[in-house]
Amino acid sequence: MIDQPSNKPSDVVLVARNVAKSFGKTRALVDAGLELKAGEVHGLLGANGAGKSTLSRVITCHVRRDAGEVTFRGAPLEAATTRDALRLGIALVAQETSLAPDMSVLENIFLPELGRPARLSYGVFRRRATEILERLGHEHALPLDLEVRRLSAAQRQLVEIAKALALDANLVIFDEPTASLSPSEVERLFDIMARLRDDGRALIFVSHRLEEVFAITDRVTIMREGRTVANALPTASLTQSDIVRHMVGQDLGSVYTQAPVHAAGEVLPVVLEVSHLSAPPAVRDISFSVRRGEILGLGGLVGAGRSEAAEAIFGLRPRRGGVIKVDGREINPTKPADAIKAGIGLVAEDRRVQSIVPDLTVRENLLLAHIGAHRGFGLGYAAREKKLAALIKSLDLPADRLDANLLTFSGGMQQKVVMARWLLLEPKVLILDEPTKGVDIGTRASIYAILREIAADGVAVILISSDFEELLGLAERIVVISDGVSIADLPTASLDEEKLTLLAAPRTSTARNTEFLRRLTSDFGGTAFWALLEQDEVICLSQADATNPVATGLRPGEARAIDVTHIPQALRRREAQFVREDAGDNATLILPMRSRRGSDLGWIGLALPAAADLPPPQAIEARIAALNAID
Incomplete structure (x- = not known):
């Protein structure tokens, strides 16, 4: 859990009380309230239609409230436009992006500055944008000169985040910023948010993913049907059931609790079969099947x-190659x-x-x-x-x-x-x-x-x-x-x-590890592999062979029971030394691999012929440590 911010009254940045807003006959906000402090990540939670986004837009002056009061830094917030709010240091990263599709990524990141009466320096913009994207860990994922209309939904969301960071705002509202991000990308975003919080900024985090709420927020405010039903509760004092009960007024239990869809061992006919699908540049070689x-x-x-x-399967993207079959019959959508x-x-x-x-x-x-x-x-x-x-x-x-x-x-x-x-x-x-x-x-x-x-x-x-x-x-x-x-x-x-x-990591990211395996086999021969190990199972992530490979029984991308591999004793013992199998024809060293932060990245293995000169395990261990040091 993130350290709790101090509770001094002087830390309060924004207070909203009794806020009401209607759109025609629809009452979006009835009695909404919020207290936000500097140096905290504050979760704003509620079911769809609870009023979270409307309250966020009241604070950023996207919409005018009908009643209630909002104070920012001790003064009434009476900004007339979103530009006024931006000047005060209030920014919004919206769930539905509001970018200019015909403009470049660079221009969209600095969109608020393009309207200012000052000389523009695209060179300065480019340097600042590069720094921001490096902080987000996406310096290569967003080409600055690419038109926004050509980006995916997730990439557009990242542009929105970069735009807010470019404003250097003191209060940033993140409205579902992780909806299109993978776990590793969410982790990078949370690192950024934690740094912004530690710099004394106030952050509002709107999310439906409760595990994210507990991972990043210090306090939470919960809304239901336009009303605030729980205001500024310390996250550490709550459970997921507590939050759900406030949000929907009932316990839902585990959303993943389920009975098996069909009986164990039941083999159903294949309905869709996709073989070597190619639709460049994004789709290169994808194969899978799914059963009824x-x-x-x-x-x-x-x-x-x-x-x-x-x-590509649905006919929305032209295919260069591959076969698509439905019920065994080839189709060409x-x-x-x-x-x-x-x-x-x-x-x-x-x-x-x-x-x-x-x-x-x-x-x-x-x-x-x-x-x-x-x-x-x-x-x-x-x-x-x-x-x-x-x-x-x-x-x-x-x-x-x-x-x-x-x-x-x-x-x-x-x-x-x-x-x-x-x-x-x-x-x-x-x-x-x-x-x-x-x-x-x-x-x-x-x-x-x-x-x-x-x-x-x-x-x-x-x-x-x-x-x-x-x-x-x-x-x-x-x-x-x-x-x-x-x-x-x-x-x-x-x-x-x-x-x-680990399996989903981009091949460009894991290329370094694969090259490391190649260097091991080049220097020592045999077969090197990178794998995930459980008590009875191994999943091979990557493998490299020398001209004299050793049969390990592993294949990249596949899970195998340890006992059906050719190196079961080494995989089970996981000792910091070469282990000979019962057959005696090979010896295998298994060593753990960890990131600089201590995260488990799997295991590196080197299998050599038993008759070969075995290198000192410490030498291999030092190589792995050096590899992890540059992670």
Whole structure:
């Protein structure tokens, strides 16, 4: 837990009391309050529609409050525009990015400065932007001259974060900043937030991921139905159940608790088979299959090629190579209509851009996919009425508001509408890209229940998620994708978040370790490997062979029971010395690998012929230590 900030009254930066705001007949805020101190990360929590984003926008002057008071640094906050708020040092990193799509990454990072009456220096901007992205750990992930319209949703979120850091604001509101980030990227962001907090800045962190709330926040304020129901509670004094109870008024239990979808040992037919899919530059060589009634996870970091692979399968992205089969029959989707006809549905990652038509009603958005699949005169709505009514009931959608504009619904409700659209067509395969991005824990639990239900009905479900806990909690198998290549296909039971993070590391990041293995075999011969070890299982991350390799029984990207490998005694004993196997034809050294911070990075192994001159284990250990020192 992060050290708690001091509680001196002089530390208070912002106080909001009795804030109210209505949009037409909708009361977004009724009696909202918040107290924020310098040098703290303050969690602002609540279910979808609780008023978190509205209160955030009141503070940043994006919207004017109808009633109540807000003081900033002891003075009433009466800024008329967001520019006034920025001048005061208040910035917002929004969940739905508000960038200029035709401008470059560099121009968007310094967008607030472009309107100032002063001479601009793009050279200075470029140096500052590089420093900011280096602090974020993404100096190579965001080309500064690239147009923002060409970025992924996650990359656009990173531009928003960089833009806030460029303002050097004293109060920064992070509204769901981690929704599109992987665990390692979240860790980098939290390092930045901790440094900003230690510099005395006040940070508001809005998130639906409770594990993140406990990892980074010092105090939390919880909202429900526009009201503050718990104000400035120390995070250390709460449990997840406490927070959920405040948010939704009831206990939800574990959102991942589930019964097996099908019986153990049951072999179901393959519905979708993808072989050597290529759609450059993001997708290079991806292969996987998914069976009827199975939930398959596609894991990896942002930019690994998971979303792009889904788009290529759905006909949204041109393919250069590869074979796609549905029920054993090869298909060649060049447009979404081809994929829909074959029985494939896609819930895309960016809800606002890719999935909904904001000017249409809920009913019209629900029936969009039906219209695309319908053949014949008229709209054919009558054919779907019975199924639509059943879906509305099962998804807990308000039947009396089907003719309302979809934008009047919360993000979680919008996501349910998009899912219902595809379920109306009864697809054979449903691909969901970040389906719980930006939704609260109650809606997440509801979506998880829906996914298990449709899998039980025989639909093959493909889940793409940057939330590794979510993948591990829902999927039966996980195919790990890195730099556009599928590098592992493992049962979920063989994985945890740490293993998945190591497997998902970009090949550019693990190239150093692979090169290290090559140098070992070049100097000493045999076979070198990098692996994750459990009590009875080994997962090989990478392997290098000399001209005289030793058979280890390991293959990169695969999990093996230790006893079926050719080096079981070495893998079990894990001693800081070479261990000879019973057969006596090889000797293997297994040594731990740790980062500078002491994090477990797996094990390095060197297997040599037993008759070879074995190097001193201390020499190999020193090489590993030197490698980790530059991590």
